[in-house]
Amino acid sequence: xxxxxxxxxxxxxxxxxxxxxxxxxxxxxxxxxxxxxxxxxxxxxxxxxxxxxxxxxxxxxxxxxxxxxxxxxxxxxxxxxxxxxxxxxxxxxxxxxxxxxxxxxxxxxxxxxxxxxxxxxxxxxxxxxxxxxxxxxxxxxxxxxxxxxxxxxxxxxxxxxxxxxxxxxxxxxxxxxxxxxxxxxxxxxxxxxxxxxxxxxxxxxxxxxxxxxxxxxxxxxxxxxxxxxxxxxxxxxxxxxxxxxxxxxxxxxxxxxxxxxxxxxxxxxxxxxxxxxxxxxxxxxxxxxxxxxxxxxxxxxxxxxxxxxxxxxxxxxxxxxxxxxxxxxxxxxxxxxxxxxxxxxxxxxxxxxxxxxxxxxxxxxxxxxxxxxxxxxxxxxxxxxxxxxxxxxx
Amino acid sequence: xxxxxxxxxxxxxxxxxxxxxxxxxxxxxxxxxxxxxxxxxxxxxxxxxxxxxxxxxxxxxxxxxxxxxxxxxxxxxxxxxxxxxxxxxxxxxxxxxxxxxxxxxxxxxxxxxxxxxxxxxxxxxxxxxxxxxxxxxxxxxxxxxxxxxxxxxxxxxxxxxxxxxxxxxxxxxxxxxxxxxxxxxxxxxxxxxxxxxxxxxxxxxxxxxxxxxxxxxxxxxxxxxxxxxxxxxxxxxxxxxxxxxxxxxxxxxxxxxxxxxxxxxxxxxxxxxxxxxxxxxxxxxxxxxxxxxxxxxxxxxxxxxxxxxxxxxxxxxxxxxxxxxxxxxxxxxxxxxxxxxxxxxxxxxxxxxxxxxxxxxxxxxxxxxxxxxxxxxxxxxxxxxxxxxxxxxxxxxxxxxxxxxxxxxxxxxxxxxxxxxxxxxxxxxxxxxxxxxxxxxxxxxxxxxxxxxxxxxxxxxxxxxxxxxxxxxxxxxxxxxxxxxxxxxxxxxxxxxxxxxxxxxxxxxxxxxxxxxxxxxxxxxxxxxxxxx
Numbered sequence: 001x002x003x004x005x006x007x008x009x010x011x012x013x014x015x016x017x018x019x020x021x022x023x024x025x026x027x028x029x030x031x032x033x034x035x036x037x038x039x040x041x042x043x044x045x046x047x048x049x050x051x052x053x054x055x056x057x058x059x060x061x062x063x064x065x066x067x068x069x070x071x072x073x074x075x076x077x078x079x080x081x082x083x084x085x086x087x088x089x090x091x092x093x094x095x096x097x098x099x100x101x102x103x104x105x106x107x108x109x110x111x112x113x114x115x116x117x118x119x120x121x122x123x124x125x126x127x128x129x130x131x132x133x134x135x136x137x138x139x140x141x142x143x144x145x146x147x148x149x150x151x152x153x154x155x156x157x158x159x160x161x162x163x164x165x166x167x168x169x170x171x172x173x174x175x176x177x178x179x180x181x182x183x184x185x186x187x188x189x190x191x192x193x194x195x196x197x198x199x200x201x202x203x204x205x206x207x208x209x210x211x212x213x214x215x216x217x218x219x220x221x222x223x224x225x226x227x228x229x230x231x232x233x234x235x236x237x238x239x240x241x242x243x244x245x246x247x248x249x250x251x252x253x254x255x256x257x258x259x260x261x262x263x264x265x266x267x268x269x270x271x272x273x274x275x276x277x278x279x280x281x282x283x284x285x286x287x288x289x290x291x292x293x294x295x296x297x298x299x300x301x302x303x304x305x306x307x308x309x310x311x312x313x314x315x316x317x318x319x320x321x322x323x324x325x326x327x328x329x330x331x332x333x334x335x336x337x338x339x340x341x342x343x344x345x346x347x348x349x350x351x352x353x354x355x356x357x358x359x360x361x362x363x364x365x366x367x368x369x370x371x372x373x374x375x376x377x378x379x380x381x382x383x384x385x386x387x388x389x390x391x392x393x394x
Numbered sequence: 395x396x397x398x399x400x401x402x403x404x405x406x407x408x409x410x411x412x413x414x415x416x417x418x419x420x421x422x423x424x425x426x427x428x429x430x431x432x433x434x435x436x437x438x439x440x441x442x443x444x445x446x447x448x449x450x451x452x453x454x455x456x457x458x459x460x461x462x463x464x465x466x467x468x469x470x471x472x473x474x475x476x477x478x479x480x481x482x483x484x485x486x487x488x489x490x491x492x493x494x495x496x497x498x499x500x501x502x503x504x505x506x507x508x509x510x511x512x513x514x515x516x517x518x519x520x521x522x523x524x525x526x527x528x529x530x531x532x533x534x535x536x537x538x539x540x541x542x543x544x545x546x547x548x549x550x551x552x553x554x555x556x557x558x559x560x561x562x563x564x565x566x567x568x569x570x571x572x573x574x575x576x577x578x579x580x581x582x583x584x585x586x587x588x589x590x591x592x593x594x595x596x597x598x599x600x601x602x603x604x605x606x607x608x609x610x611x612x613x614x615x616x617x618x619x620x621x622x623x624x625x626x627x628x629x630x631x632x633x634x635x636x637x638x639x640x641x642x643x644x645x646x647x648x649x650x651x652x653x654x655x656x657x658x659x660x661x662x663x664x665x666x667x668x669x670x671x672x673x674x675x676x677x678x679x680x681x682x683x684x685x686x687x688x689x690x691x692x693x694x695x696x697x698x699x700x701x702x703x704x705x706x707x708x709x710x711x712x713x714x715x716x717x718x719x720x721x722x723x724x725x726x727x728x729x730x731x732x733x734x735x736x737x738x739x740x741x742x743x744x745x746x747x748x749x750x751x752x753x754x755x756x757x758x759x760x761x762x763x764x765x766x767x768x769x770x771x772x773x774x775x776x777x778x779x780x781x782x783x784x785x786x787x788x789x790x791x792x793x794x795x796x797x798x799x800x801x802x803x804x805x806x807x808x809x810x811x812x813x814x815x816x817x818x819x820x821x822x823x824x825x826x827x828x829x830x831x832x833x834x835x836x837x838x839x840x841x842x843x844x845x846x847x848x849x850x851x852x853x854x855x856x857x858x859x860x861x862x863x864x865x866x867x868x869x870x871x872x873x874x875x876x877x878x879x880x881x882x883x884x885x886x887x888x889x890x891x892x893x894x895x896x897x898x899x900x901x902x903x904x905x906x907x908x909x910x911x912x913x914x915x916x917x918x919x920x921x922x923x924x925x926x927x
Contacts, residue, residue: 200714226714229699231656239657240702241709367709376707 042207044375045300045361046228048236051184053142053303053358054177055157062138063173070175071325075100078108105322122318125332133330136172141165143356144289144305148340167355170334176326181358186324191279199276201228203244203366205375214259223250223274239377241365250274263292280316284308298363298378305356310335414456416562416877421634425594427475430514431488435478439471444643449761450870451638456877472554479550480543493542499533500542507546516558517596518581566917578915580604587909590875591622593634619909623902629679633671635874641762642667644743650824651748657703658824661718665700666738666825673734678901685867685899689854692725692732704731705827730820731827733854738825745823749783750791752815759814763857765866769807789832792816813841817853864899872908886913
């Protein structure tokens with residue numbers, strides 16, 4: 001390992017993103033000329049909830065004995081790593097009020113060594129040994145069959161199909177991911193709230209000849225020019241109008257179909273949505289699949305899955321250092337080990353990992369940058385709390 | 395010699411109407427301070443609550459005193475303003491002279507400042523006795539504090555809690571044209587004009603016209619009224635009047651259940667008032683339109699938040715992170731959302747927190763827009779049918795009210811209100827647009843004074859065509875100016891109404907005619923005798 005290699009990981013590979021974006025652009029061009037003009041109606045949505053698709057209904061089955069523990073166990077391990085005995089570490093933790101004093105944390109994260117010099121383990125995660133955090137050994141996870149290794153398949157609890165979701169295998173035993181919707185994983189929950197109020201949102205359009213019937217559709221994803229609005233209950237506001245960012249970088253079009261109220265993708269392709277740190281800096285998937293329920297209330301809820309660049313995913317964590325006492329270096333190593341696609345021609349290390357997100361969307365008007373309405377909301381709920389609707393959708 | 399008349403005439407008995415003392419409203423207070431000292435002076439604190447009488451705060455303002463707690467609030471406001479006016483940031487521009495020493499008194503500079511500011515605050519020249527008292531007080535404080543500006547600040551604060559500032563006193567003087575009678579003096583007339591047309595204290599030009607006596611001549615009065623009405627600042631007067639007439643002060647206590655009405659956010663609550671005021675200013679001031687068209691106009695102004703409430707598309711193409719912008723918006727012909735009665739400033743304001751009230755909306759329309767009285771409900775009325783919106787037998791407000799009207803004691807008054815309010819049922823308690831209630835399509839048929847119609851547009855046309863609509867706004871505008879309702883049989887009132895009609899119900903022309911009419915400044919002999927006693 002070289003420091004150059006570490007830097008390459010800590011600062012994600014732009015060239016892959018560009019490739020995905022370019023792929024999406026090409027697809028867009030094709031789709032625009034071939035699909036959109038024939039579509040008789042287009043429904044607009046904004047993504048109102050988005051997070052790693054967790055599945056922790058039976059933690060003992062997913063992560064027997066919870067070897068990773070929680071925040072206290074992790075901080076205790078960190079104290080051990082900087083030279084304290086088990087007894088000393090426990091005594092220190094008893095005085096910390098649940099959060100490790102920065103003076104200890106600094107010693108912990110500056111314990112990396114590159115060319116003999118101290119470095120942050122978050123900038124250089126491979127400067128310290130793999131802590132071998134516990135990873136998911138259970139049977140279930142949400143996801144899609146991406147054609148991955150049969151020996152590492154999960155079973156999707158909804159479809160009971162064999163699916164690929166190695167990202168969940170890597171992170172699912174970490175306490176920050178021990179959540180069940182509507183709660184998001186700890187860090188995504190914190191940063192999503194920030195993104196909603198500050199960063200431009202994401203939109204989704206579904207176009208088809210007659211969206212009240214089963215049939216072929218076109219799914220279009222875009223970045224918006226403005227952040228989402230909140231309603232009086234603090235949820236994302238349904239029925240508002242948003243303007244689509246005209247830049248093609250965050251414009252993806254996929255072919256799909258609706259069957260019995262379920263939207264799926266028939267020709268998996270690449271998607272790219274620009275995000276903003278500290279939430280995802282991007283949503284970049286290859287071989288994108290979707291399984292999204294179109295609810296009677298007009299809302300959407302479901303899953304997006306495919307392959308993502310694991311180094312870009314983990315950057316969201318390494319860039320933050322201490323997150324709720326999570327073993328970020330452990331996550332790094334787990335993701336690296338579980339990566340299951342796109343081997344580097346030189347090292348053989350897989351650069352992509354199968355993953356699935358859970359998402360929800362609310363009806364919205366969508367306009368282009370000239371203000372022209374290009375998609376309309378379907379059935380904005382009358383007097384219905386978006387949260388209540390979302391709960392009813394589950 | 396001018397006499398201050400503080401005896402207040404009863405609004406219910408216009409024959410005894412006359413000069414009075416009128417407490418300036420919070421918006422008049424704010425605007426006055428902004429005009430006198432500039433907008434950089436922050437006004438922080440709360441005001442004494444206002445009192446609505448006969449549908450207007452302006453009538454209530456002629457009948458209110460200041461409570462002990464209210465005085466404390468005014469004192470807090472006054473000290474905050476006075477401190478800022480003389481602070482290092484503002485004194486160079488707001489104090490027209492420099493003291494010989496900033497560490498002590500300077501009577502000459504204090505006199506210059508207090509005389510100038512006092513004329514604007516009291517809306518008349520200070521008497522020499524008042525000036526001497528204030529200069530002496532400023533000097534004593536300055537010498538004690540070793541700070542000239544502390545002296546100015548203390549006296550300015552006292553002036554700001556003086557009744558001479560907080561109240562608009564009306565003074566009378568002998569009327570040279572009618573022996574034995576009195577009339578408002580010129581400064582009182584200047585204040586009345588300025589607060590009516592601009593919602594603020596008289597400017598220097600108006601005070602000069604009062605001082606020179608021009609305001610007491612027909613030509614001089616006309617010149618000043620025309621100047622005020624043609625100024626863009628007349629928008630302030632129009633806004634103040636309609637805010638009062640439409641009961642916007644009640645928004646302070648209005649709330650909606652966010653679990654039922656998530657689109658009714660705090661910004662939407664504020665913006666709904668602004669939407670209606672912008673619609674009114676556009677129609678009446680910018681377009682010089684017919685007052686009646688307010689009820690049918692398709693033209694309004696929206697933010698993206700309001701558009702979401704009304705379920706109409708509105709794209710804001712500005713950059714991320716901007717506050718809500720206002721956009722002109724026109725509904726297509728026949729759209730139910732056109733006209734100010736369909737706006738949330740009406741439909742939400744006159745609805746309870748969790749459901750609509752066709753009765754409340756109908757009552758509000760009769761009282762606010764048509765000036766018709768609706769009796770209050772009897773004390774022992776049973777609201778069980780109305781309040782239970784989950785009763786599967788009565789899914790809509792129409793069904794619940796029909797059941798409620800089966801109680802004989804309720805039927806009579808509900809005939810006056812419900813057929814109006816039911817036409818607005820396409821708007822939920824928050825003003826949001828809807829087509830169903832509990833899954834049942836809305837039936838928005840209604841009736842007003844024998845005219846039957848369907849939906850808010852039918853109601854809007856009926857209100858537009860009802861003669862009471864124009865007479866109501868005229869009487870309320872007069873009361874907003876004078877503090878009492880006019881006697882509609884008075885020939886001078888008939889003249890005002892005739893000219894209003896002849897102008898095709900141009901509201902600015904109505905304001906102009908009220909401002910020019912002798913009726914507005916008439917002082918009955920009973921008021922003079924009251925003053926002499």
